[in-house]
Amino acid sequence: MAESEFKVIYLGGDAGDHAIDMRQLGTSLIGVDKLVSDIVVTLSARRLPKRGERASFVMKAREPIAGSVEVPAILQDAVGLLPLGWQILQSVGPDIIWNWLKAVVAYHGGDQDDAQKYLDAMLELTWQAHEARDRADLARERDLERHMQENREWRAMLETLIERSQPAAAQAVAPVGASVTQMRIVAGGRGVDINTPTADKIKAGDKLDIRPMQEMILRVDGFTFHNRKLSIEHPERGGFLDSDVQDPIFSQDENPYTQAASRKARIRVFAKPGYRGERLVKLYIMEFVEAFDEVA
Numbered sequence: 001m002a003e004s005e006f007k008v009i010y011l012g013g014d015a016g017d018h019a020i021d022m023r024q025l026g027t028s029l030i031g032v033d034k035l036v037s038d039i040v041v042t043l044s045a046r047r048l049p050k051r052g053e054r055a056s057f058v059m060k061a062r063e064p065i066a067g068s069v070e071v072p073a074i075l076q077d078a079v080g081l082l083p084l085g086w087q088i089l090q091s092v093g094p095d096i097i098w099n100w101l102k103a104v105v106a107y108h109g110g111d112q113d114d115a116q117k118y119l120d121a122m123l124e125l126t127w128q129a130h131e132a133r134d135r136a137d138l139a140r141e142r143d144l145e146r147h148m149q150e151n152r153e154w155r156a157m158l159e160t161l162i163e164r165s166q167p168a169a170a171q172a173v174a175p176v177g178a179s180v181t182q183m184r185i186v187a188g189g190r191g192v193d194i195n196t197p198t199a200d201k202i203k204a205g206d207k208l209d210i211r212p213m214q215e216m217i218l219r220v221d222g223f224t225f226h227n228r229k230l231s232i233e234h235p236e237r238g239g240f241l242d243s244d245v246q247d248p249i250f251s252q253d254e255n256p257y258t259q260a261a262s263r264k265a266r267i268r269v270f271a272k273p274g275y276r277g278e279r280l281v282k283l284y285i286m287e288f289v290e291a292f293d294e295v296a
Contacts, residue, residue: 006097008032009191010069012181012251013228020069024175029071031171032185038168039100040093042161043126069180094188096125101185101192107162108169109198110210119158126154166205173199177244181228196244197272197284209275213286216271218243220260230257236280243271243283260291267291 008029014020033054040055042048103118176183176199183199184191194202201210221240222231228250234241247269249255260267268289274282 006036006094006185006187008071009184009186010175010180010182011184013179015069015180018069020175021179024179025069027171027174028183031168031174034168035101035104035165035172036097038161038165039097042157043093043096048157048161096122097187098190098192099125101187103158103162104165104169105192105194105198105202108166108202108205110201115162119155119162122158123154166202170203170205173202181246196246197274197282200274200282204276207276208282210282210284211273211275213270213272215268215289216273216283217266217268218271218283218285219264219266220257221264223258223261225258230261230285232283234280235283241280241283243285245285247285247287249288256288256291257285263291263293265291265293 010020010025010028037054038049041053044055099118099121103115103122106112106118107115172185173183173194176194177196181196183194185194186192197210201208216235218235219233220230221233223229224231224242228245229242230245230250231240232243233239245257247257250257257267259265268291269285270287270289272284272286273280274284
């Protein structure tokens, strides 16, 4: 039986102790299964997946790597998939799956231009796989035109599939920001990395607008070390806001964030704000600049 391996890796947070919330892990693996299965079925059967249809995966346990939870998966030749489709997957499948996952993350993470780049790469890989089979036919102009028409049909299918993929993508990234701080899906030896801001954007669909990184001055009120939360005075209204600290130095026992919290000091940071409408509801602190006690 033919097979191809890919891996799902969770990093940071609970994963630092080789642990992860079981319910979130289950949700995540269901989402990854759905994302990969849908593209496998689409490429193999040359149509969109039917309701409940899926390709065949086997999860295999492996010794944990320091600071992570890793789940290898084997994609096996599924009964009922067309031999031609499976041949394509065996020749360029890992690269197609990698580009597909990159496209999904970019599309639902708010960068649709980047998503189109990965969809284009998928079409090129599919073309290459067909080209060897159709080399003689493609010498005739009418068959080249037919192939170009097939290419347009493939793009239409992929665009429909990616639009429908948000629920599965949200499931796939469920642990990120809650139990772990980052997730990586490896296919073809290359990783698709998803951090907390991107995961939250995917989960929210088009409801959360994560804006570009900017320099901000914030007053710190307190912190929660285990889930990387920093309580700050809300920059735009009264009250407080729990911000997510993505800066790696927050993992250190003694770090400038906790020191600033102990003094209720102000900090200058680079951060990404997240808005729903015009309301600031999330803040991702990416890099520390300085702390000061005087009024800014």
